[in-house]
Amino acid sequence: MRLHRNLCFAVIDGLHQIFNENEYADKVVQQLLKRDKRWGSRDRGFIAETTYEIVRYKRLYAEIANVKAPYDRDNLWRLFAVWATLKGIRLPDWKYFYDTPTRKIKGRFDELSKVRKYRESIPDWMDSLGLEELGESVWTNEITKQNEQADVILRVNTLKTNKKDLRLKLQSENIETEFLPQHASALRLKERANVFRTEAFKKGWFEVQDASSQLVADFLDVKSGMKVVDACAGAGGKTLHLASLMENKGQIIAMDIYESKLKKLKVRARRNGVHNVELKVIDSTKPIKKLHGKADRLLIDAPCSGLGVLRRNPDAKWKLTPEFIDNIKDTQTEALHQYSKMVKPGGKMVYATCSILPSENEKQIDKFLTSEMGKAFTFVKDKKVLAHKSGYDGFYMALLEKINE
Template identity: 75%
Template sequence: MRLHRNLCFSVIDGLTLIFNEGNYADKVIQQLLKRDKRWGARDRAFVAETTYDIVRWKRLYAEIAEVKEPFDRDNLWRMFAVWATLKGIKLPDWTYFENTPTRKIKGRFDELSKIRKLRESIPDWLDELGEKELGKAVWTKEIAALNEQADVILRVNTLKTTKEALQAELFDQDIETDVLPNYPNALKLKERANVFQTEQFKNGLFEVQDASSQLVAEFLNVQPGMRVVDTCAGAGGKTLHIASLMENKGQIIALDIYANKLHELKRRAKRNGAHNIETRSIESTKVIKKLYDKADRVLIDAPCSGLGVLRRNPDAKWKLQPDFVETIKQTQQDILQQYSRMVKVGGQLVYATCSVLPSENQKQIDTFLTSESGKNFTFVKDNKVLAHKSGFDGFYMALLERKQ
């Protein structure tokens, strides 16, 4: 691979914003990719993937390069040189790469890779927490899997097409996909591609949604004609899946505390041809209380640490703080206590997170079931999805039923 100066400069500019100014990596990369209309697909892929790579391995590369935060541009070029050397890319004769100790870089990599928190490039506190909650053997495998680049997975919108028809249409555009056993509406891209530019996406034939995330709506056991409440709907990835499973029959009430996310959900629902979704912004507890005992199904896709989705959000490792993980557990329990009251007698509730920590998952369910609010519910089943076993995001989901 030959390095191009303008592409490398874009990566350095992006890393400056992410590491030194706290900007979100996905937003920074979106902006970078708009820089030069002449860039082709390979140029854009280089900028996106290299930026994500250096964000993912920040701690390891900084240790090898012997630089400390806040990183000035020279520091970032040294980290870039580490990335290129470890990838086997020949460094060009540029000022930034003068006196790069190629052999020393490889030696330091071998030496530091013996220490898990450095090899996997994570903060000390996170490494300790992961081992404490999952045990040494499982955590070692899980954090390695969470550092792999995520596949691009599509969820076929069955309101508008079938898996076979979409697969054939994408094939005609040189986008090849594989069917995933046990994921009824999923297609996996064989090679990364900008699927958002396709007519199929613009016409609402699919959404991009990880395979593990697709399990949640299925877990909810929805049927056409039901009244379903998605309590933390956000921009509606799971809401739209529920709508397709309900064949547009019945009612879905999508709630969220952020009105701007619900606006995005409305836009996506229109594109998807999902007509049975009503959005309600949670501006006070009245919105929740009006729905007490009214829903056949309630989904609580709870706010969480997001540790299960580090593959697609590698900068979360550096933004996440121990006190946030503690605070979010209290929020999760409060939401469970309050939102569970929307389930009518005989109805069902799914509690889900994109975390792999038992303290955010099964322990929250145990606490709820032994509480006053939870005594009317029985545990039906749960699914602990670990990235190193599934090959997809880490997720948790538990199905509860309100007793007769």
């Protein structure tokens, strides 16, 4: 592979924004890809994949390069040189690469790769937490898988089409996909592509949604005509899936504390042909109280550490803190207690996270069921998805039923 100066500069600029200005990697990469209209798909692919790879392995590369945060531009070039050397890419005769100790880089890599926290490039506290909660074998396998690039998975919008027709439509736009046997509405891209430019996307035939995430709406067991509340709807990936399962019949109340996210959901719903969704901002306790005892089904897609989706958000490894995880557990407990009041007798609710930690998942459910509020519910079933076993995002979901008084 030959390195091109303008592409490498884009990567360095992106790393500066992510590491030193604490910006989100996905947003930074989106901006970088719009920098030069002359760039083709291979150029954009190089920028995106290289940026993500260096973010993913920041600690390992920094240890090898012997640099520490905050990273000035010289240090960012050193990280880049480590990445290129380990990829077997010949470094061009640029000033940034003078005196790069190629042999030493490979030796340090072999040495550090024997230690999990360096090999998988994670903070000490995260390694200790994963080990404590999941044990040596599961944690080692899971964090290794979380460092792999995630597949692009689509969810067919059954309000407008079906899997077979969507596959053919994408094929006509030179995008090859395959069915996933265990996931009723999922298609996997055989090669990465910008699906958002396709006519199929503009027509609302699909949404990008990981296979594990697609399990959640199915788990809630919704039926046409029900009153369903999605209490932490965000931009609405699961809301839209629920709407398609309900065939646009009944009512979905999509709630969130962020109005900006619900505005995105409104746009997506219009494209998807979804018209049974009502949006409500949780700006006080009133919206919740008005729905006490009214919901046939409730989804609590709770805020969490996101340790099950590090493949998609590798910069989260460097943004997360132990304090954040402690605080988010309190938020989860509060959400279960407050939002569960919306379920009517005989109704059901699903508590879900994209975390792999039992303390955010099974233990939260156990704690809720032994609380005063939780005594009104019975445990039906749960499902834990680990990336190293499924090949998809790490997820947890638990189905509870409210006792019919």
